[in-house]
Amino acid sequence: MPAPKNTFKAAIREDQFQLGLWVALASPYAAEIVSGSGYDWLLIDGEHGPNDIPLLSAQIQAVARSGSHPMVRLPVGETWMIKQILDTGAQTLLIPMVESVEQAQALVRAVRYPPHGVRGVGAALGRASQFSRIGDYLETANDEICLIVQIESRAGLAALDDIAALEGIDGLFIGPSDLAADMGYLGQPGHPEVTAAIADAFARIKKAGRARGIMTLNLDQAGIYRDMGATFMAIGTDVTLLVGASTKLREDFLTGGKSEAKPVAGY
Numbered sequence: 001m002p003a004p005k006n007t008f009k010a011a012i013r014e015d016q017f018q019l020g021l022w023v024a025l026a027s028p029y030a031a032e033i034v035s036g037s038g039y040d041w042l043l044i045d046g047e048h049g050p051n052d053i054p055l056l057s058a059q060i061q062a063v064a065r066s067g068s069h070p071m072v073r074l075p076v077g078e079t080w081m082i083k084q085i086l087d088t089g090a091q092t093l094l095i096p097m098v099e100s101v102e103q104a105q106a107l108v109r110a111v112r113y114p115p116h117g118v119r120g121v122g123a124a125l126g127r128a129s130q131f132s133r134i135g136d137y138l139e140t141a142n143d144e145i146c147l148i149v150q151i152e153s154r155a156g157l158a159a160l161d162d163i164a165a166l167e168g169i170d171g172l173f174i175g176p177s178d179l180a181a182d183m184g185y186l187g188q189p190g191h192p193e194v195t196a197a198i199a200d201a202f203a204r205i206k207k208a209g210r211a212r213g214i215m216t217l218n219l220d221q222a223g224i225y226r227d228m229g230a231t232f233m234a235i236g237t238d239v240t241l242l243v244g245a246s247t248k249l250r251e252d253f254l255t256g257g258k259s260e261a262k263p264v265a266g267y
């Protein structure tokens, strides 16, 4: 019995668009709730959500029976952290702030077992192998891991072509907020110069034959990114949806339904 098939990896390899939602409430209950909303993938955010490995693992379990594939973002691409989260059963990882081909090469090795990498062998204790019930896990795991790296700085853009050319990198995700900040447009992810940089990045990633990922809280910008050729895109977050909906409900009541409240823009 092999490792579970990574349906998200298979879809982006075929350039089948995948629609996602950001999950940062750090709650297995909330993750399970949104996993029933029909998104192709959910980004479980270990970078900006108050998550640790046990809580990330609980959210992976909470969405397991849904049709939404869990993508886990670690706070940093540390080998020991990658080892732990893969053993919990995460199969798709998003690693932030990748800025060199050397960094990307280390990440490819961290998600693979020897001889192709340095992932520690301990999945027999983990949910990844269904606690040893998947007899062929070690031999089949590498192929079902999907590694997505974030390009979200000028240094990352400069190294993009070399990173995208690396075997073992399945996709490159452009982080508009951090890229805007690094370009001098803090809080302006939709700035025309940022959008132009993203368009160029997408074209280069596509030329390298890799998947293009992004996120936005603005549906107009989502249309722009979709037209640019995004392969996978998140269009909202559980946090900002909760803030926006709860605020608007109160104001609608107080104004007899004439509330001018806008969903939280986020950034």
Ligand SMILES: O=C(O)C(=O)C[C@H](O)[C@@H](O)CO
Pocket (backbone or CB within 6 Å): 048, 150, 152, 174, 175, 176, 177, 178, 179, 189, 215, 267
């Ligand atoms: O830089 C970005 O944009 C991202 O990486 C996404 C943000 O971290 C996400 O939390 C929305 O602000």
